[in-house]
Every structure is written in structure tokens, then in C-alpha cells.
Amino acid sequence: MAEKDWENRVAYLGPEGTFTHLATKRLFKEDWQIPMKTIPECIEAVSEGQVDFAIVPIENALEGIVPLTIDYLYHEANLFIAAEIAIPIAQHLMVHPDHAAHWETIDHIYSHSHALAQCHKYLYYRLRSVPQDPKTSTAAAAKYVSEHPEERIAAIANEAAAEQYGLTIVERNIHDFHFNHTRFFVLSKSNIRLERLQQSEQMKTTLMVKLPNDNPGALHQLLSVFAWRKLNLSKIESRPLKTKLGDYFFIVDILADEREPMMTGAMEELRALGCSVKSLGSYHMFDAQ
Numbered sequence: 001m002a003e004k005d006w007e008n009r010v011a012y013l014g015p016e017g018t019f020t021h022l023a024t025k026r027l028f029k030e031d032w033q034i035p036m037k038t039i040p041e042c043i044e045a046v047s048e049g050q051v052d053f054a055i056v057p058i059e060n061a062l063e064g065i066v067p068l069t070i071d072y073l074y075h076e077a078n079l080f081i082a083a084e085i086a087i088p089i090a091q092h093l094m095v096h097p098d099h100a101a102h103w104e105t106i107d108h109i110y111s112h113s114h115a116l117a118q119c120h121k122y123l124y125y126r127l128r129s130v131p132q133d134p135k136t137s138t139a140a141a142a143k144y145v146s147e148h149p150e151e152r153i154a155a156i157a158n159e160a161a162a163e164q165y166g167l168t169i170v171e172r173n174i175h176d177f178h179f180n181h182t183r184f185f186v187l188s189k190s191n192i193r194l195e196r197l198q199q200s201e202q203m204k205t206t207l208m209v210k211l212p213n214d215n216p217g218a219l220h221q222l223l224s225v226f227a228w229r230k231l232n233l234s235k236i237e238s239r240p241l242k243t244k245l246g247d248y249f250f251i252v253d254i255l256a257d258e259r260e261p262m263m264t265g266a267m268e269e270l271r272a273l274g275c276s277v278k279s280l281g282s283y284h285m286f287d288a289q
Contacts, residue, residue, distance in 0.1 A: 007030065007031055008028060008031040008032065008051075008052040008053060009031070009032045009034060009050070009051040009052050009053075010024055010028045010031050010032065010033050010034065010051060010052065010053045010054070010055065011034045011035075011036050011041075011042045011045040011046060011050070011051040011053070011054040011055070012024040012033060012034070012035060012036065012042065012054070012055045012056075013035075013036060013038070013039055013042055013055075013056060013057065013136075013137055014035020014036055014037065014137065014139065014140075015035050015137070015139050015140060015143055016035060016139060016164050017138075017139035017142060017143075017157065017158065017160045017161030017163075017164035017165065018035075018137045018138055018139040018140075018158075018161070019057070019087065019089060019138065019158060019182055020055055020056065020057060020137070020184060021033070021035070021139065021160070022087055022158070022160060023055055023085050023087050023182075023184045024055045026085060026087065026286070027055075027083065027085055027186065027194070027196060027286065028053070028055075034051060036054075037136055037140075038136055039056050039057070039066070039068050039069055039072065040068070040072055040076070042054040042055070042056050042187075043056065043069075043072050043073070043076070043077050043079065043187065044077075046079060046187050046188065046189055047077050047078070047079060047189065049189065052188070053082060053186050053187065053188055053194075054186075054187045055085075055184050055185070055186050055187070056069050056184060056185055056187065057069060057114075057182055057183070057184050058070070058084075058183050058184060058185045059182065059183045060089070060114055060118065060180070060181070060182045060183075061089075061177075061179055061180055061181045061182070062117070062118045062175070062176065062177055062180055063114045063117050063118060065237060065251070066114070067239065069185070070239055070251055071239060071242075073187075073208070073280065074208050074239070074249060074278070075242070077187075079187045079188065079189060079280070080187070080188050080189070080190065080191040080192070080280055080281035081185050081186065081187060081188075081206055081280045081281050081283045082186045082187065082188040082192050082193060082194040082281070082283055083185075083186040083193070083194035083196075083283050083284055083285075083286060084183055084184065084185055084186070084204065084283055084284070084285045084286065085183070085184050085186065085285075085286040085287075086181050086182065086183045086184070086285070086286070086287050087181065087182060087184070088180065088181055089118070089158075089175065089180040089181060089182050090158060090159070090172075090173055090175065090180070091111075091115055091118055091119050091138075091156050091157070091158070091173070091174055091175040091180075092156070092157065092158065092159060092162065092169045092171065092172050092173065092174065093109075093154055093155075093156055093169070093170055093171040093172075093174055094142060094145070094154060094155050094156075094157060094161070094162045094167040094168060094169045094170065095145065095153070095154045095155075095167060095168055095170055096145055096146060096148075096149045096153075096167060096168070097166070097167070097168045098149050099149075099152055100168040100170060103154065103168075103170040105152055106127075106130060106152050106153055106154045107130065107131070107152050107153070108130065108131055108132075108133065108151070108152070108153040108154070109123070109127065109130050109131070109132045109133070109153070109154050109155070109156065110132075110133050110134075110135050110141035110144055110145065110153060110154070110155050110156075111132070111134065111135060111138050111141045111155055111156035111157065112134060112135060112136070112137050112138045112140075112141065113134040115138050115141075115156045115157070116132050116134065116156065118175045118176060118180060119156055119174045119175050119176060120176060121176045122171075122174040122175075122176065123174075126171075126174075138155070138156060138157035138158060138161060139157055139158075139161045139164070139165075141155035141156065141157055142155040142157040142161035142162065142164070142165045142167055143161075143164075143165050145165070145167060146165035146166055146167055154170075155167065156174070186283075191281045193281075193282065193283055193284060194283070194284065195284065196284075196286065200284055200285040200286070200287070202255055202285065203255075203256065203257040203282050203283065203284065204234065204253055204254065204255055204256075204282065204283060204284075204285055205253070205254045205256055205257065205258045205263060205279065205280075205281070205282040205283075206251065206252070206253050206254075206279075206280040206281070206283075207251075207252045207254065207267070207277055207278065207279055207280070208249055208250070208251055208252075208277075208278040208279075208280065209222060209249060209250045209252055209270060209275050209276065209277050209278075210241070210249045210250075210275060210276040211248075211249075211250070211274075211275055212273065212274030212275060215274065218273070218275075219250075221273055222250070222252075222270065222273075222275065223236075225266050225269050225270055225273070226252075226254065226266055229262045229265065229266055230262075231254050231255075231256050231262055231263065231266060232254065232255040232256070233252060233253065233254055233255075234253045234254070234255050235251070235252070235253040236250055236251070236252050236253075237250065237251050238250050238251075239251065249276075254266075256282075257282045258279060258281065258282045259282065267279065
């Protein structure tokens with residue numbers, strides 16, 4: 001099918017077989033899916049108009065937020081969140097079929113740094129002596145293993161990556177905790193709201209807030225702005241501003257639509273208090289079980 005026949009161009013953290021790719025296929029099954037090597041490349045692609053949307057990981061249930069995504073959205077890009085999707089994460093140990101019979105003799109393990117961290121207990125107690133090296137994604141690790149059959153190496157990735165690159169899964173579900181999910185943002189240059197079947201009725205808004213300098217009680221004031229309006233915060237987290245020690249901005253997720261009068265009033269009050277407020281928009285949430 002020619003490029004002009006696709007409705008949307010969608011960048012995702014590739015290559016094929018990453019968890020980001022799985023999330024992309026859930027929301028954009030009929031669209032042109034374009035793999036990128038890094039999260040910044042995904043964000044730049046939509047910022048520069050090369051694609052209509054970009055899907056990037058934002059938070060894992062075990063490892064927390066993805067700092068690179070948050071920092072790039074704050075410092076480098078002026079984008080909006082069109083949707084959020086959460087998918088279950090299952091990590092498997094896989095090798096080239098030539099080494100499946102004697103996989104316990106592997107001498108190197110590759111994966112994304114977050115995946116390695118999610119499997120810390122397994123790696124510590126089962127394969128403690130085997131060196132680990134990060135790759136740009138779990139699928140990139142699987143692809144590397146498939147391309148080097150002469151090496152006794154393994155990858156940690158998902159089942160789709162094993163199928164994509166012809167690897168054999170030798171140990172399944174090696175992540176430390178059963179409930180392992182990752183949230184992904186669908187980013188757009190325009191402040192739009194992606195609508196699909198089975199979307200949540202509850203809207204969420206994400207703000208990035210910088211407090212006024214040297215103002216005692218500023219964080220308490222920020223929280224009070226939402227508290228007295230009975231606006232429910234689902235998340236608040238700080239990130240360094242990269243200026244000096246002690247300077248931070250806050251990522252705030254509110255379970256409300258920014259068009260609601262209470263939300264409009266909250267943002268006006270934050271600015272009146274001297275806060276710098278950057279809204280990433282309001283969006284639906286999707287849960288792909």
C-alpha cells in the first residue's frame with residue numbers, strides 16, 4: 001500500500017517487536033507504523049511534522065517514570081498528549097535456536113536498561129555471573145541476538161520479539177513482580193483527543209509546573225489549589241530542572257478535563273501564585289489487557 005493510502009503516520013520506539021510497538025498496534029492497527037531508534041527521535045519526528053503521532057513509554061509499574069521522555073517533553077518539545085495506553089509487560093529470556101539446548105552457558109545478556117532492572121531478582125539469583133549490557137530497546141536486543149548466532153548470548157524481551165526475530169524462549173515471565181504494566185503517551189503536535197473503542201470515560205490532564213523561586217510553602221500551595229477544588233491527583237513527581245541542585249519542576253496528573261471550570265480556575269490560580277504552568281492537554285486512557 002502506498003504512503004498516501006495510510007490515514008496516520010505513527011512513530012514508535014523500535015524496532016518491530018518492542019512493547020511500544022505492541023501499544024502502537026493496539027491503537028493504530030490500520031496506520032503506517034514507523035520504527036525509530038530512540039525516544040528523542042520519536043518526539044522529534046512528530047515535532048517536525050514527519051509523522052502525525054508518536055508513541056513513547058512514560059512509566060513502568062516496577063521502575064517508575066521514564067526520565068528521558070519527561071525531560072525531553074519539558075525542555076525540548078512543545079507537544080500534547082492525545083491519549084494514554086497501558087499494556088501488561090511480560091519479560092522472557094530468549095536465545096538463538098542454535099543455543100537453546102545449552103542456554104545456561106550463555107556469557108552475555110542484552111536488553112533495555114528498564115527490562116534488566118525489572119528482572120533483577122531473576123538475574124541475581126539465576127545468572128549472577130553473566131554480564132549484562134543495555135540496548136536501546138528490548139526488541140533491539142532480540143534483533144542483535146538473532147544476528148549473532150555465533151555468540152552465546154541471550155536477550156530479555158517479549159514474545160512478539162522472539163517470534164519476529166526467530167529466537168527460542170528458554171525462561172518465561174522472569175520479571176520480579178506479577179503486576180508489571182507500562183504506560184505510553186500518544187504525542188501530537190496539535191491539542192487533540194484520540195478517540196477509539198473501549199476508551200475510558202474518565203479524562204486525565206497532565207501539567208508540568210515550575211514553582212516560584214525561594215517561596216516557602218510553594219509546594220503546599222500547589223497542592224491546595226487542587227485540594228479545595230476536589231480535583232483528584234493521580235500522580236505528582238519531581239524532576240531536576242538541570243540548572244542547579246535543588247531546582248525542580250513537577251509533573252502533575254489530574255483526573256479531570258482541562259476545559260472544566262474547576263481546572264481552568266486551578267491553572268489561573270497557579271499562575272497567580274507565580275508558577276510556570278505547561279499543559280500537555282487532556283486525554284482518554286486506554287487499558288490493553
